[in-house]
Amino acid sequence: MSGAPDPERPDSDRLWSVAEHLDDILGKIRPLEPIELRLLEAQGCVLVEDVTVSVALPPFDNSSMDGYAVRTADVAAATRESPAALTVIGDVAAGSGELPAVGPGEAARIMTGAPLPPGAEAVVPVEWTDGGTGAGPAAAMRAHSAAPEGAGGQVLVYRPAEPRAHVRARGSDVRAGELALPAGTVLGPPQIALLAAIGRATVTVRPRPRVVVLSTGSELVPPGEPLGPGRIHDSNSYQLTAAARDAGAIAYRVGAVADDAATLRATVEDQLIRADAVVTSGGVSVGAYDVVKEALGEEVEFRKVAMQPGKPQGFGRIGQDGVPLLALPGNPVSAYVSFELFVRPVIRTLMGLPSVYRATCRAVCPEGVASSPAGRRQFLRGRYEPPAVAGEPGTVTPVGGAGSHLVRALAHANALIVVGEAATEVAPGAEVDVLLLT
Structure with a gap:
């Protein structure tokens, strides 16, 4: 099919606003089945x-420290000069089943996460004891981990402990039924x-939606391969696959497809078995090699959207299951801006998220914008800096020019400066709308 207006589609040459195009797309997208x-x-x-x-x-009272499980009355008067001497009756490790009962004058050596044994009311950290060595607190931690399991011996406790000290209570994180x-x-x-x-x-x-990404163009060469005359490396399929993953999708990069309608159609049809959405880039303008239009024009509606960059757009549902396909322009910046405005909300809608849009804010643009096309919403790459004082606007500075091929500028941007359709310039120091990309 050619890029000429379709007489069966009376609106095929209509200029759509950004909001109209997005609303029409999202009105045909439903969240994936659970x-x-x-x-x-x-x-x-x-x-x-x-x-x-x-x-x-936790499902039971347990110790938050390595130490000794004790009765609080037995250590109430403990000091460095007059420690409480307790008989060690056994060990309680994490995962212990049978627990020794702690009686008057007794202690059980206990590890972090181990259940509090019956009779015990608190845990004294090993640092508050001699570790059962009689050598004082300095050697207590070493001795505690190295001592053999089982009952026997004595431990000196140098500090008192309040009831439930160093004990994680059952249900203290969350209770049953909550x-x-x-x-x-x-x-x-x-x-x-x-x-x-x-x-x-x-x-x-x-589930996370499965998004298949492919770019079109006989001039495209995979990264890592040498460039011949008139060739460029395929960046779009990498950029859009990464963007789809960043949006939450499971993304599959097919790579570049040559400018051949039959090949493109066959490639897309082969991918539908693993796709909840398909994203293409390139071949949507009015040139002689608009392969996406030629291959998919029966099911995909191609539109002109009042935006810069990214005026040519396509959307439709393809295959027996009506898989959404979004056809984006081929210039790298146009493709990325189009993804952020249209594809990302589709992915987030398929996921069933309550919020599908990037955050926006107002910011001061110290440099202003010298020119913006009348009647089109312009999206300029920008570097946003949040305000130093809460409640005040941040600042945003344009990065690079307006050219839709300037990938380096895009790589250094963290926001898009939005200039409305009615504006043809932005005065230095004026506030603008900003679409945050991070």
């Missing part, structure tokens, strides 16, 4: 169930640790 996954497979996914605690955490994590939680390492600690091996989540 599945049950094992904990590590669920990292980065969104819970769709409230997780309650079936067993208290809510551990609500539905909608994104599972990172701390959340996975909590799930494991309360005994959950699997959880029901919306």
